[in-house]
Structures are given as C-alpha cells and as structure tokens.
Amino acid sequence: MASTFPPALLPEGFRDRLPPEAEALDRARAAVLRAAALNGYNLVEPPLAEFEAGLVGRLKSTRPQDLLRVVDPVSQRTLALRPDITAQVGRIAATRLGHRARPLRLGYAGPVVKVRGSELRPERQMMQAGCEIIGTDHVTAVVETLRVALDALEDAGVTGISVDLTLPDLVALLASGPMPLPADRVDALMQELDGKDAGALPALGAEAYLPLIAAAGPVEEALARLDTLPGHELLTSRIAAIREIATAIAPRATVTLDPTERHGFEYQSWIGFSLFTTRARAEIGRGGSYSIVHADGREEPAVGFSLYLDTIVDAGIGEVRRDRVFLPLGTAEAAGAAIRAAGRATIAALSTADDAEALGCTHRWDGTSIIALQER
Numbered sequence: 001m002a003s004t005f006p007p008a009l010l011p012e013g014f015r016d017r018l019p020p021e022a023e024a025l026d027r028a029r030a031a032v033l034r035a036a037a038l039n040g041y042n043l044v045e046p047p048l049a050e051f052e053a054g055l056v057g058r059l060k061s062t063r064p065q066d067l068l069r070v071v072d073p074v075s076q077r078t079l080a081l082r083p084d085i086t087a088q089v090g091r092i093a094a095t096r097l098g099h100r101a102r103p104l105r106l107g108y109a110g111p112v113v114k115v116r117g118s119e120l121r122p123e124r125q126m127m128q129a130g131c132e133i134i135g136t137d138h139v140t141a142v143v144e145t146l147r148v149a150l151d152a153l154e155d156a157g158v159t160g161i162s163v164d165l166t167l168p169d170l171v172a173l174l175a176s177g178p179m180p181l182p183a184d185r186v187d188a189l190m191q192e193l194d195g196k197d198a199g200a201l202p203a204l205g206a207e208a209y210l211p212l213i214a215a216a217g218p219v220e221e222a223l224a225r226l227d228t229l230p231g232h233e234l235l236t237s238r239i240a241a242i243r244e245i246a247t248a249i250a251p252r253a254t255v256t257l258d259p260t261e262r263h264g265f266e267y268q269s270w271i272g273f274s275l276f277t278t279r280a281r282a283e284i285g286r287g288g289s290y291s292i293v294h295a296d297g298r299e300e301p302a303v304g305f306s307l308y309l310d311t312i313v314d315a316g317i318g319e320v321r322r323d324r325v326f327l328p329l330g331t332a333e334a335a336g337a338a339i340r341a342a343g344r345a346t347i348a349a350l351s352t353a354d355d356a357e358a359l360g361c362t363h364r365w366d367g368t369s370i371i372a373l374q375e376r
C-alpha cells in the first residue's frame with residue numbers, strides 16, 4: 001500500500017529530541033529552575049498559546065507578523081503561540097500579580113515558537129528558561145539577574161562563559177539630547193553603526209558617534225574609548241553602570257561591550273546582554289532591562305534573562321551517562337528498588353530473549369551483585 005505520510009516528517013524548523021539529547025535538555029531546564037528557586041524566584045507557567053492581542057503590546061515591541069497564529073474555532077479569535085515567555089511574565093506581573101510587593105521575582109521554563117528561524121538558529125521551536133525581576137531595572141537588579149544566569153549555566157555544566165553587554169537605547173538618547181542629530185537620520189545612523197561602517201558616519205553629519213564603533217571589545221578597553229566621548233551625564237552614568245556590572249561578574253565570565261548592538265534587543269531599554277560559551281557559536285541566552293505596560297498606560301521597569309537551552313544541548317553540554325543495570329527475568333523487586341535508590345537505572349528483562357547489551361545496559365545484576373558489562 002502506498003504511504004500516505006508526507007515526505008518530510010516534520011515542518012521546517014521543528015524536530016524531535018531523541019535520547020540522550022532530550023535528557024540533556026531536561027537537565028538544563030532543571031538547572032535553571034533550581035537556580036531560580038534558590039535565588040528566591042517563584043515559578044510561573046504561562047500557557048503555550050494566548051490571544052494575539054495579549055502577546056502584542058505588553059512590551060511595546062512584539063509585532064503580529066512575528067507570531068505563529070491560528071484562528072481558534074472555539075473563541076473565533078486569533079490565537080498566537082508565544083515567541084517569548086518574558087512578555088507573558090510581564091502580563092502576569094501587571095495583572096494577576098499586580099498587587100504583590102515589588103521587586104517581584106518570577107522564573108519560568110517552556111517551549112516558545114518563532115514564525116521564522118535565524119541563520120545561526122534555524123529551529124522555530126526552542127526551549128526557553130529564565131528569570132525576571134519586576135519593579136526595578138536598577139544596576140543592582142541587573143547584577144542579580146546575571147548572577148542567577150551564571151548560577152544556572154554553571155549548574156548545567158556550561159564552561160567558558162562570556163557576557164556581551166550592550167546599551168540598546170543609547171544612540172537614540174544621545175541623538176535626542178547631548179549629541180543632537182535630526183530625527184530622520186537616526187535610523188540611518190543606527191544601521192551604519194550595526195554594520196560598524198565608520199566611513200559612512202561623516203555623510204550623515206554623525207562624526208561625533210565614531211568612538212562608539214571603536215568602543216566594542218573587552219570591557220575595560222571599550223570603556224576607555226567611550227570615555228573619550230565628550231562628558232555627558234547620560235554617558236557618564238551608563239559607563240559607571242557598565243563598570244559596576246563588569247566588576248561584579250568578571251570573576252565568573254569574560255565581559256565584553258558592544259554599545260550599539262541592537263540585534264535581538266527589540267524591547268530592552270538601557271542595558272542588554274548576550275550570553276555565550278566558547279563551545280557554541282550562537283548565543284546561549286539574552287536579557288536586559290525593559291518596561292511593562294499596564295492597562296492604565298503606566299510603565300513598570302523590569303529586568304531579566306532568558307536562556308536558550310537548545311543551543312546548550314546542541315553543543316553537547318549536559319549529557320550525563322547514568323549506569324543502566326540489566327535485571328534478568330525473575331529478579332526480586334526489592335533488588336531492583338535498591339539499585340534505583342542508589343541512582344542507577346534498571347532495565348528489567350520482559351522475556352528471556354531480552355539482550356542486555358543491545359538494550360544499552362552498562363551492568364547486569366547477577367542475583368547478588370552488579371557486574372560491569374564489557375565496553376564495546
């Protein structure tokens with residue numbers, strides 16, 4: 001009979017996680033939730049889908065075209081799959097937890113779905129896990145979120161961590177104040193800064209911004225270059241904040257600064273950061289400050305981070321092999337229970353034909369003790 005299955009089993013950007021990666025993903029997720037709980041963040045579990053209108057607007061940046069949407073036959077309304085849990089945490093903080101004392105600390109973990117993958121990360125479904133502090137975006141809160149992110153990453157077995165700091169709203173603020181530039185040129189300037197195209201700045205009348213291009217790299221050198229810009233209160237306070245953050249996390253991570261990096265920071269405000277490991281090309285996380293829009297239009301400051309657990313797992317991090325002990329048919333239940341209590345997995349024979357090695361067992365129970373199987 002001809003197969004009725006489609007030639008590609010899954011849509012582009014979606015995949016099955018198999019062993020041992022599925023287990024590594026689960027472990028990474030547990031590491032984030034442990035770090036969150038130990039640092040006083042309470043867990044929230046928002047749903048996978050909600051009304052489109054609920055996901056757009058809360059953080060001022062999500063656009064309907066960035067959402068994977070469906071028309072719900074039940075409500076006759078457009079639903080969207082969440083592309084980012086941070087916006088949902090913002091909704092919860094502004095509504096059902098609006099009365100709770102601030103700062104409010106919330107943690108989360110779950111899958112998110114993007115309408116499009118990126119070059120470095122073609123997957124459209126990813127596991128996101130993170131923490132948000134709602135009620136402040138002070139530098140002390142930024143330092144705390146970075147420390148919790150580092151706790152989680154270290155617990156997950158990630159090494160060679162670097163943190164790339166950025167100042168998402170810096171150019172716009174400088175242009176509207178201390179380093180004036182007509183509003184119609186600000187977008188062009190930002191694009192040239194994205195491309196680090198120093199040659200294009202004079203044509204825009206934006207020579208003053210040249211030091212921003214040079215001010216990318218290891219944090220101390222980058223700050224020294226930023227210091228050469230004429231002293232403005234705004235810049236001085238940002239430089240001081242970057243120094244404070246860098247000093248606080250430097251013992252645990254390499255810190256770099258790219259003051260004009262905007263890519264991926266659609267809603268972050270004064271500070272943003274990307275997390276990397278030497279073992280993966282793509283980011284393993286991102287975060288920063290932002291504001292949550294309440295129903296009455298009031299904006300509440302917040303700061304947080306999200307880790308992209310798939311990138312960690314794809315780098316081969318977090319795979320822990322557990323001993324697998326084969327229990328021949330008829331093994332006493334108590335014997336298996338004792339082996340499991342010691343943290344080993346048991347694989348019980350269901351028939352005399354079951355083969356320990358073929359089933360991936362590392363050991364076998366011989367009725368009195370655990371015998372290692374030969375390495376194949």
Ligand SMILES: N[C@@H](Cc1c[nH]c[nH+]1)C(=O)O
Pocket residue numbers: 084085086130132264268286287288289290303304305306
């Ligand atoms: N959710 C953002 C990162 C973030 C968390 N909190 C603030 N920013 C992202 O995945 O890019």
